[in-house]
Amino acid sequence: MTASPIAPVVEGRGIVQDYAVPGSLFARAGKVRALNGIDFAVDKGKTLAIVGESGSGKSTLARIIALIDAPSGGELRIDDHTVDLSRKRLGPALRSKVQMVFQNPYGSLNPRQKIGNVLMEPLVINTDMPASERRDRAEAMIRKVGLQPEHFNRYPHMFSGGQRQRIAIARALMLNPSLLVLDEPVSALDLSVQAQVLNLLADLQDEFDLTYVFVSHDLSVVRYIADEVMVISKGEAVEQGSREALFADPQHPYTRALFAATPVTDVAAIRARVERRKAARAG
Amino acid sequence: MALLNIKNLTVKFATATGSFTAVDGIDVHVDRGEVLAIVGESGSGKSVSMLAVMGLLPDTATITADEMTYDGRDISNLSDAERRHLIGREITMIFQEPIASLNPSFTVGFQIEEVLRLNLGLSRRDARARALELFRAVGIPNPETKIDAYPHQMSGGQCQRVMIAMAIASNPRLLIADEPTTALDVTIQKQILDLLMKLQEDFGMALILITHDMGVVAETADRVVVQYQGKKMEEADVLSLFESPQHPYTRALLSALPEHATGDRLPTVSDFFSQEVAR
Numbered sequence: 001m002t003a004s005p006i007a008p009v010v011e012g013r014g015i016v017q018d019y020a021v022p023g024s025l026f027a028r029a030g031k032v033r034a035l036n037g038i039d040f041a042v043d044k045g046k047t048l049a050i051v052g053e054s055g056s057g058k059s060t061l062a063r064i065i066a067l068i069d070a071p072s073g074g075e076l077r078i079d080d081h082t083v084d085l086s087r088k089r090l091g092p093a094l095r096s097k098v099q100m101v102f103q104n105p106y107g108s109l110n111p112r113q114k115i116g117n118v119l120m121e122p123l124v125i126n127t128d129m130p131a132s133e134r135r136d137r138a139e140a141m142i143r144k145v146g147l148q149p150e151h152f153n154r155y156p157h158m159f160s161g162g163q164r165q166r167i168a169i170a171r172a173l174m175l176n177p178s179l180l181v182l183d184e185p186v187s188a189l190d191l192s193v194q195a196q197v198l199n200l201l202a203d204l205q206d207e208f209d210l211t212y213v214f215v216s217h218d219l220s221v222v223r224y225i226a227d228e229v230m231v232i233s234k235g236e237a238v239e240q241g242s243r244e245a246l247f248a249d250p251q252h253p254y255t256r257a258l259f260a261a262t263p264v265t266d267v268a269a270i271r272a273r274v275e276r277r278k279a280a281r282a283g
Numbered sequence: 284m285a286l287l288n289i290k291n292l293t294v295k296f297a298t299a300t301g302s303f304t305a306v307d308g309i310d311v312h313v314d315r316g317e318v319l320a321i322v323g324e325s326g327s328g329k330s331v332s333m334l335a336v337m338g339l340l341p342d343t344a345t346i347t348a349d350e351m352t353y354d355g356r357d358i359s360n361l362s363d364a365e366r367r368h369l370i371g372r373e374i375t376m377i378f379q380e381p382i383a384s385l386n387p388s389f390t391v392g393f394q395i396e397e398v399l400r401l402n403l404g405l406s407r408r409d410a411r412a413r414a415l416e417l418f419r420a421v422g423i424p425n426p427e428t429k430i431d432a433y434p435h436q437m438s439g440g441q442c443q444r445v446m447i448a449m450a451i452a453s454n455p456r457l458l459i460a461d462e463p464t465t466a467l468d469v470t471i472q473k474q475i476l477d478l479l480m481k482l483q484e485d486f487g488m489a490l491i492l493i494t495h496d497m498g499v500v501a502e503t504a505d506r507v508v509v510q511y512q513g514k515k516m517e518e519a520d521v522l523s524l525f526e527s528p529q530h531p532y533t534r535a536l537l538s539a540l541p542e543h544a545t546g547d548r549l550p551t552v553s554d555f556f557s558q559e560v561a562r
Contacts (some may be wrong), residue, residue: 053468054439161325190324190495195539195549202548217468220498222548224541261473263498265540267526270501274522277505280484 002067007080008041009179009211010065010098015039016073017060034060036235037074042228044178045205047212049226051219051258057235059183062215066181070191078179092126098177103184105164109156115142115167116152122174132250137174145170146200162193166200173204183215198225219262223247229254285312286457286489287336287374290350294328294335297343299421305331305344313457318480318523320504322494322536328513329493332457337376338366354456355544372402375450379462381442385434391445392430398449417448421478423543440471444478451482458483462494497540501525509533 015038023029034057041047052058063069070085102108119138125130139149145166172180186194216222229246231239239252250256294306306328310312313319323329335346351359378384396410418426421444434442450458464472483490492503500507507524509517528534538550
């Protein structure tokens, strides 16, 4: 599947996810196939972007890769080992390897927990590190994500959306994961803050040799951050390939439709539109 | 002549810690049949200035303006009855969350017919016929069955079409759309924007589009106002704005677009401001 001699950090083979729909007085119980046989592999230090619209199954896939949900079929391999969540509980070693950052940083932080404790909690749960070391690690991480040491004792409501997303990223990195699953991490942020967080993610990836699975609906963000892209629609991976190939020559009609619908800020395109409109008005 | 003309609009909110200025001396005007985009990030006051025009701000807001006219008429001191006559008929508005804008307890048909009966004085039968006509105009499939659907039975894009149908029911001369596509998928966004532009051209109504999305601006606007922290940074026709932005903030915003990235890093707005200060 991949040319590199080293096994991919994460690999999925025929991932299937069914959700049971309970029956009612009027309808029989059934199931909805949210993912239908997805294959993928991400090499170390690379970014796989999963692109799709609402209901496509992209977040379902993200939750499976982040080891939150067990798939109903297929095989998920992390560092060349099969992980089966439905049969065996995960140990701290595997939990540390894979971490997740969610879309809404307002919802993913406990409003009553100070930032320092937010960052130290994963260490309390997964390691037997002494308190002083935990504190040092948390303070170092706060600086690493571009916040100030005095933020340690503050509560989430005292931060802006962009700062909160930095905190969420810092928490995900506390256990030195090798794989970070990012589910729409910049979708709730303003454009200028979005640029800062994307820059931070790029820096952290270089520094820690992180592997990213980046879920997004925004093609312009994907084009900026991804190495490999998977376009997913109605639970099927309709197109997969390198960023260059996919953006230069999209093959699948759905990918093309997605590209055609994405607004362009290109001056030539704006000029053409303005002229079309002028002509329509004159005529 | 401008259809809507606002000069030196300031909106202050009384808060527990004192007065907060959300909009600080903004001039806005929109001509007949024109598409004006007001673009800014959260906290730029882009929605608040339009809510002030619509009279939709809470009592804690203090609104002052040197001039606030619609079609040559002063609208700053309207009575409630006069305002109802204007808002919802001549000037209508649609919002970001289409599903939240509709009442979940009533069918969409009932809600649009209510608008038609109250605002246009139509009979029930005429309202029904007009509602179906509007549903067709905004491209809702199977209007005869959809008209009896509840909001939760429709997708976000369809709910936004219902909201648009309601907003254009009285053939308004000005439609204010506050982030109309932000909650929608990009393919649906495209459909809704195309629909708004088509209706705007067919009916010759003016459209004020409030958005944070430079892509939406590029695809729709004739003229653009860029706001930041309650102040107007720049105003230009859409082509000049993208071709040669004058204000550093506009330049910063445009260069922060990921599709404009050159090299590995995205320039950020704060990078830009620090460069400006250094100069």
